[in-house]
Amino acid sequence: MDSAVRNGNRRGRRSRQEILDVAARVMAARGYAATSISVLAGETGLPKSAFYHHFESKAGLLSAVMARGAHEFFDAMREAHRNPPEGGTPRERLAWYLHRTSETFADHQDFLRLLLALVMTNEAAEAPEVLQTIIDVRNEGRDYMRHMIHSSFSVAGEDVASAIADELAHFAMAAFDGTFVSLQSADGKSGGELMRLLGDAMAAIGEARVAAVRAAAKSRRRTARKS
Numbered sequence: 001m002d003s004a005v006r007n008g009n010r011r012g013r014r015s016r017q018e019i020l021d022v023a024a025r026v027m028a029a030r031g032y033a034a035t036s037i038s039v040l041a042g043e044t045g046l047p048k049s050a051f052y053h054h055f056e057s058k059a060g061l062l063s064a065v066m067a068r069g070a071h072e073f074f075d076a077m078r079e080a081h082r083n084p085p086e087g088g089t090p091r092e093r094l095a096w097y098l099h100r101t102s103e104t105f106a107d108h109q110d111f112l113r114l115l116l117a118l119v120m121t122n123e124a125a126e127a128p129e130v131l132q133t134i135i136d137v138r139n140e141g142r143d144y145m146r147h148m149i150h151s152s153f154s155v156a157g158e159d160v161a162s163a164i165a166d167e168l169a170h171f172a173m174a175a176f177d178g179t180f181v182s183l184q185s186a187d188g189k190s191g192g193e194l195m196r197l198l199g200d201a202m203a204a205i206g207e208a209r210v211a212a213v214r215a216a217a218k219s220r221r222r223t224a225r226k227s
Helices: 002-030 037-044 048-054 058-080 090-107 109-120 128-152 158-185 191-226
Strands: none
Touching (some): 002 037, 002 048, 002 058, 002 109, 037 048, 058 128, 090 128, 090 158, 109 128, 128 158, 128 191, 158 191
């Protein structure tokens, strides 16, 4: 009996993972609205009852797909960015982060494609839990941008690095979105090349901000000495 239960549990876990794998791929290609449970059943060879056994609804399945995709994507980002180089200029450090980010993008295209499709359409409106997952993913992504930018500019000092990271986080997210769309359109630029240009742009903005902060601090010191 125990062996039968264990085997049943293993089969259940396999079928759940298979459903999530296929749903992520098909929804990314077709969109959420065009992906019915019947389509997924045909793709997996599993009965519809298996889907409703693991997920209460199609919206529940989408929520699980997004939650798993986000977990795997950010785990991959953290792994790719382990042990950043010591020293170097902000531009060099930012280039290191973005080069590894482009590799992570390439390995998680289904998740990112589905995420952007849901952001740009109203398909997830019927599922509040999916909308919350999307918001959480975008917030986590923006926080991760802050981390990369702050780490890259840490040589300028904690306060300056924090200010630059806060100022550039939204711009970086918008640029990353555009970069991924460009990659999907196959317009002739590689992910590595686009990330290099993005790194140059972000570094130039950050360096200008550092110079402005230092100039303002110098002016305040001169004023204080005169008074």
